Amino acid sequence: MRLFEYEGREIFVRYGIRVSAGVLVRSVEEALKAVETLGYPVVVKAQVLTGGRGKAGGVQVAANPAELIGHTGRILGLVIQGEKTESVLLSEKIEITQELYAGVTFDPQNGLPVLMFSTSGGMDIEAVAHTTPEKVLTLHLPPTQPVRGFRIVDFLRGSGLQSDLLPKVSQVLQKLIEAFYGSDATTAEINPLVITPQGELVAIDSKMVIDDSALARQHIVPRFEAGTPLESRARTGGLNYVQLEGNIAVLGSGAGLAMATMDLISHYGAKPACFLDTGGGISSEKMAEALRICLATPGVKGVLVNAFGGINNCEWMGRGIANVIDADKPTTKILVKMRGHSQDEGWKLLEDRNIPIVKFGTTEEAVQQIVELVCPNTRNDGACQGTQGKGA
Amino acid sequence: MAILINQKTKVLLQGITGKMGGLHTKYMLDYGVDLVAGISPGKGGSKVGTVPVYNTVPEALEHTPIDATLILVPPYAAKECAIEAIESGIKLVVIISEFVPIQDTAYVKQLAIERGVRIVGPNTIGVISPGKTKVGIMPGSIYSPGPVGVVARSGTLTHDIGATLTEMGIGQTTCVGIGGDPIRGMDFIDVLKEFAADEEKKVVVMVGEIGGTGEELAAKYLETGYPKPVIAFIAGQTAPAGKRMGHAGAIISAGSGSAASKYAALAKAGVTTTKTFSEMIVAVREVLATEEAPERQLLGRGQAAGN
Numbered sequence: 001m002r003l004f005e006y007e008g009r010e011i012f013v014r015y016g017i018r019v020s021a022g023v024l025v026r027s028v029e030e031a032l033k034a035v036e037t038l039g040y041p042v043v044v045k046a047q048v049l050t051g052g053r054g055k056a057g058g059v060q061v062a063a064n065p066a067e068l069i070g071h072t073g074r075i076l077g078l079v080i081q082g083e084k085t086e087s088v089l090l091s092e093k094i095e096i097t098q099e100l101y102a103g104v105t106f107d108p109q110n111g112l113p114v115l116m117f118s119t120s121g122g123m124d125i126e127a128v129a130h131t132t133p134e135k136v137l138t139l140h141l142p143p144t145q146p147v148r149g150f151r152i153v154d155f156l157r158g159s160g161l162q163s164d165l166l167p168k169v170s171q172v173l174q175k176l177i178e179a180f181y182g183s184d185a186t187t188a189e190i191n192p193l194v195i196t197p198q199g200e201l202v203a204i205d206s207k208m209v210i211d212d213s214a215l216a217r218q219h220i221v222p223r224f225e226a227g228t229p230l231e232s233r234a235r236t237g238g239l240n241y242v243q244l245e246g247n248i249a250v251l252g253s254g255a256g257l258a259m260a261t262m263d264l265i266s267h268y269g270a271k272p273a274c275f276l277d278t279g280g281g282i283s284s285e286k287m288a289e290a291l292r293i294c295l296a297t298p299g300v301k302g303v304l305v306n307a308f309g310g311i312n313n314c315e316w317m318g319r320g321i322a323n324v325i326d327a328d329k330p331t332t333k334i335l336v337k338m339r340g341h342s343q344d345e346g347w348k349l350l351e352d353r354n355i356p357i358v359k360f361g362t363t364e365e366a367v368q369q370i371v372e373l374v375c376p377n378t379r380n381d382g383a384c385q386g387t388q389g390k391g392a
Numbered sequence: 393m394a395i396l397i398n399q400k401t402k403v404l405l406q407g408i409t410g411k412m413g414g415l416h417t418k419y420m421l422d423y424g425v426d427l428v429a430g431i432s433p434g435k436g437g438s439k440v441g442t443v444p445v446y447n448t449v450p451e452a453l454e455h456t457p458i459d460a461t462l463i464l465v466p467p468y469a470a471k472e473c474a475i476e477a478i479e480s481g482i483k484l485v486v487i488i489s490e491f492v493p494i495q496d497t498a499y500v501k502q503l504a505i506e507r508g509v510r511i512v513g514p515n516t517i518g519v520i521s522p523g524k525t526k527v528g529i530m531p532g533s534i535y536s537p538g539p540v541g542v543v544a545r546s547g548t549l550t551h552d553i554g555a556t557l558t559e560m561g562i563g564q565t566t567c568v569g570i571g572g573d574p575i576r577g578m579d580f581i582d583v584l585k586e587f588a589a590d591e592e593k594k595v596v597v598m599v600g601e602i603g604g605t606g607e608e609l610a611a612k613y614l615e616t617g618y619p620k621p622v623i624a625f626i627a628g629q630t631a632p633a634g635k636r637m638g639h640a641g642a643i644i645s646a647g648s649g650s651a652a653s654k655y656a657a658l659a660k661a662g663v664t665t666t667k668t669f670s671e672m673i674v675a676v677r678e679v680l681a682t683e684e685a686p687e688r689q690l691l692g693r694g695q696a697a698g699n
Contacts, residue, residue: 106494108605111501111575143499144506184493214493217468240638255572255638256546256601259627260669266630267668275631277638280490280547281412308551310517311412311488311529339555340531341419362556364669 001210001223002049006089008188008206015179017172017190019203022091031072032065034090040064044071045089049225050081058085061093094202099192101125102173103207104180106187107140113180115139115152115173119160121192147177165195172201184214230274230293237289239278246271247384248370249294253278253307253317257363261306264367270374270384273300280311287320295330302333302374306363309340318346325353333373337366394521394566395541395586395593396484396510397460401525404449404458404482405430406473407465408440416464416529417441423532425525428456431473449480460484460527462518470514471496478509486527487513487577497575504577511577515639517547517569520554528569530554538563539592539683540676541620543583544599545572545606546639549627553599553669560673562680565593572639574603580610588619595621595679597672598663602628603642603649611657623664623675626651 009019023034035042046058058080062068078085099121107114118136120128129136139155152170180188189207215222224235234241248270252258255277262272274297278290294303307317336350337358350357358366375384407413408430417440420427427443429452436447446452461477463470470489477485492514504511518528523537534555542564544550550569568583570576587596600607629651631637633644644650655665666672
């Protein structure tokens, strides 16, 4: 989960990294009150999770009350890459002699945390790394070994920093590494980390991403990205659901299987109405909710359930489907391909309700069958697209 | 010859007294797995079915040799269990648990590298050498013995590929689910290296999905020359960009991780790329036909071997 700048700054402070003084405000009135302690000039920064706020005009300097009112009023509500700005951070304007970049993230190539540092701070670091890779130093950090201070100082020797700065910068990097581990981050970045004329190091922005799987032990309440009402409902029910524009809903017992099923539906001339992955450990109640969400998806003419009883169990899944059939009596076509642990018990529940089942066939055959059910003449005339399915 | 596990593999189950542990103890015994012990701290001395339960891995090792362990515990407990297994000297650790924090996986992965231990997972169905044994939670009946090696990120897609091959009368030597998380123990490359040395194997089916760089890294490795034909399928060809498709690792970021880019990298490495299962089956059949392997099993449709 991405954190807002102000949330990341709170973590930095907790780990002893100095940040510029700042106050979060949600209205012009709050801004005018906050500036009484911060003073002018003050930096007004949009708090959004997307990048590119600078280019979108989401960062401004106010030198007086009139400018503060103007900037705050305009930035609050500013839409940046589709995200509406709900709050702004007012922060003291720091004098800068040099801008640095510091970050810790995971290297997907070997699964190791990697420390990154550059004296070309303040810019898009990915662009810097792409065009001038020699300007970004990297150091892999095996998590089984303690991070020694001398290693960081030694690492920084190649950066071009003057010797007298090495210990100071090294300390900030060590604190950043501690913050990365301590908060279960997958990314912890300071960009820029600035050097003031007094030789102090101050973090004036933060980018932190916390591992979704670690939110509970970090005591962080998950914040979901905006989605459709059905997407929100699915999340509440612990289901992975992506709403699409098509006619056949895909309900899979795993992400890869559901994606492959989607691909095949497109291949055979129809369009997936949604992607739903139940994940492992599914109960009959969860299966019922998954099916109800698929049936409620706009434009849906058919539902293909493609499930394996591995960590799941076909009897529990079958019972969930059966309960929806009994209670809701849906008229939308439903085809179930289900195999694995307790398959006979699961199939029986569906057969008792005349739900068509693919027992031993392949996913490809199941896809062809549901396309045929939804658009009976697809094989002759080709397309079974969008909501124009004839078989509905 | 299978890779990683065979009929002689002595298997441990960490988390044997949980609901899933009990269920999969039964499924594994039914499949003929040599499940020699289970671990549940505080419940040592009891039994789950016929399987003795011990408090710790070292205690279990006092009673029996152990070659591989299956970890079936809640996500925040997986790291400690894996460390216990690694430090006790078990050489293959399969972590089934889903939602293990990435930092826990990174730690376990590194410790395993330092100790010469193989990790499969987390967020995996495990490993099966059909007809021999399994260290995983897959339904054994959908797999069958034969000449194809399967390596896949997605668990249920591994089931589906296994079942499809079996339906078409094509068996498998070993199927490895490497897991759906962005950081995992064995990656495509590691499994491909194992398969390369397996003489029984005639062809490798590699099943990727959108997101991450595992398939691209595998392509770079395969480019340097590989002794077996490789056939690839990538799931998520029609997935929208920027949406997380179930797995934490399955998201197309700006300009990378798409099925198209993975297919391109693999094709460049000489891999046969297939867009549907039936294309994949045709490709596998073609390879097997030219290999003329006398020992290969061609079963009738629907006659799943194994269990």
